[in-house]
Amino acid sequence: MTxxxxxADSLSPLRHGFFTRSGGASSGIFSGLNCGPGSSDQSETVRTNRARVAQAMTLDAAALVTPNQVHSANVATLDTCPPTGSPPPQADAMVTAKQGIILGILTADCQPVLFADHASGVIGAAHAGWRGAxxxxxxxxxxxxxALGASRASTCAVIGPCISQRAYEVGPEFLEEFMDHDTGYSRFFANGRDGRYQFDLPGFGLHRLRAAGIAEASWTGHCTYSDPRLFFSYRRSVHEGQADYGRLISAIRL
Incomplete structure (x- = not known):
């Protein structure tokens, strides 16, 4: 399968992509392109999937770097690819100004965000769940x-497939945590059922990006929860009683 x-036009002509689950070697609940080494999928199958991603990015599998994501606000700056077999960076975003490195982010409802400053030749990739954002x-x-020479006034960012507001139900304590930061964040919540709320994760991400002063920010408009053919979803896996879930990959390189 292909x-x-x-x-995204704003990231072109840089080679990049928000990969769907189509075209992978995994089966069962991981059926498709599961790129998460942390899943309980067969390790060799995950390596095969990641090699297909690297090939699509026209580099070897060793050039594909995905961090150990821990819902932090930590960013790793890469000058080279980590040696094969070494631990990945413990961070939730990576940046580089070097060619030959594929920055990859794994998600299954959280926001994958790809960044580029074409003028300076600096790129970034971030995993932005609600906590990290x-x-x-x-x-x-x-x-x-x-710090690598980019200017946010010429940087664009694209949020890839993530969970949409209509599928993201949260409790009142979730709303309170956001309100403790800024009462204006209430606009990212809609009233739901039984005293609960619907949170607009990509809307919040776009707000934070635009408030930071970048040139352009957009969302692809794809909801991971709502399209099981194309996307893995942690929340959908929980609702369906599955034991685990696949991880999507989003990637960019110079």
Whole structure:
């Protein structure tokens, strides 16, 4: 099966992609392009999937770097690819100004965000769940890009497939945590059923990116929860009583 890859005009001509689950070697609940080494999928199958991603990015599998994501606001700056077999960076975003490195982010409802400053030749990739976005992962990615010579006034960012507001039900304590930061964040919540709320994760991500002063920010408009043919979803796997879930990959390179 052919890989099905979503791209964005603002990131072109850089090679990049928000990879769907189509075209992978995994089976069962991981059916398709599961790229998560942390899943309980067969390790060799995950390596095969990741090699297909690297091939689509026209580099070897060793060039594909995905961090150990921990819902933090930490950013790793890469000058080279980590040696084969070494631990990946413990961070939720990566930036580089070097060619030959594929920055990859794994998600299954959280926001994958790809960044590029075409003028300076600096790129970034971030994993932005609600916690990371609230704690500043997007702004920290831009700051790390600036340290490499980028300008946020010429940087674009694209949020890939993630869970949409209609599928993201949260409790009142979730709303309260956001309100403790800024009461204006209430606009990212809609009233739901039984005293619960619907949270607009990509809307919040776009707000934080635009408030940070970048040139352009957009969302592909794809909901991971709502399209099981194309996307893995952690929340959908929980609702369906599955034991685990696949991880989507989003990637960019110079």
């Amino acid at each position: 890989l099905e890859i979503l791209t 609230l704690d500043g992962i997007l702004e920290n990615t831009l700051a790390a890009m600036e």
